[in-house]
Amino acid sequence: MTIEHKWIHSVAVTLLLGLGLAPPAHAGGGGAVTGTISFGGKVAKAAELPVTKDHDVCGKSKPSEELIMGKGGGLRNAVVSLEGVTGGAEPAPATVVLDQKGCAYVPHVLAATKGSTLELRSSDAAMHNVHGKHDTGRMLFNVGMPVGTKPVGKKLRRAGLSTITCDAGHTWMKAYVHVFEHPYYAVTGTDGTFEIRDVPPGTYQLVVWHEKLGTKKAKVTVAEGAGSAVSIRYE
């Protein structure tokens, strides 16, 4: 999506939300669940994370990514998902990329369907290892990536939340990977908006996760041929 498209899209969503109208339905009988996740509370600006080694590659410090807001408090990197959807399309595993760039993970938060391949890349001239740990405490993988390692694909076999860290002295590096058994999820963009497409008609639990602000839930109903708009604000 180009910047212009993103802009038009966010304006459209805002207009629709303002009018209390849901966006048009997609093919397949249901519609899209769209909306904005935002934060209205006050926070002190997060301190920069000090870089303690490999300054030529990593820089002097890294910006904290744990709370990133756009205009109107739109919250980036929130993960929105629907629970209890049945009868929709089969989940389609794909390849998602996690890059290591300037000793930070790009993206900081990502979501994927179970069975997808997580492609680990390193664009850095520094030693990294990519250590994935599942919320249950178990290890997912731990891949050594010295300089020049070609991209490594890892199958995401387990649903749930995992964290990714680097043991090679880059203590500030952290990423989150959410794996779902269904395709009904989205990660919010820079303005806090999201869109979950092709949701079959029904009433579902919408779950929002944010790394710092925690989890929020709401009921959403998708009617035959109509979408649903939801906005959730953390305070």
Next chain:
Amino acid sequence: MTRLLCIAVVVMALACAHAAEPKLDDAFAWSSANVDEGRRLYRALCAGCHGRDGDGKSPAAALMFPPPRDLRVGAYRFRSTTDDLLPLRSDLVRTIERGLPGTAMPSWGQQLSGHQIRSLVLYLETLSPRFADEPPAPDEVLVDLATVEPPPRTADLLARGRKVYERMNCGECHGASGRGDGPAAPTLRNRDGERADLFDFTSGDYKGGSSPAEVYRTFMTGLEGTPMPSFADALPDETDRWALVYYCLSLGRDRGVWFYLSERPTWREPILE
């Protein structure tokens, strides 16, 4: 005193030498009928350190570093598989038979029959729900110790190994000289938060076994629950892999009882001429 120590070392050495070759008992039926025997053995021999319920909490555990594992987690370090896969039964048999050098875990290959060790493995499998929930995946074995064949050790390979050690940044954690004192070492923690026991290559006693094939396996699979990653992807070249194995082993030459006994064959000669 010194003489006493020497005698103790020799006695231990002989015991280890005998235990070096795992006894295979192919006739063992992996039937749940043997779980009771495994439980009885566990309570008698293992619970003293690993705790009655396998949680790793026992009065003796307080005196041990590294501490006994919580066997209820179902995560094992020394295995033929990698990532989030369970170990093979043969991996667990091997660890019990040979013990873990440098830790309190002794080798049981002398005291127990192949049948008893396998019964113990069956019982261990009941301690973690993982074994019931996740079917074993023998086709996902990364390094099969039964078939892996180390190439002959050559001076070329050793010289190449030193370069691979540098290229793989092993020194980042293990230090330039392999003593476990790399710049990242102070920051390293294991899964349970304990400080990571960075391996000192000069000690020569690899917990996962000190034969070239076993060291190769550890480098390929990584060590579950520790910062040690798998280098299988970073080192696609088979020659590079063995070069690193022989180089790291060369750092521990003439040290380590285990090293002496587990590998006495021809390749243990003066290393770099």
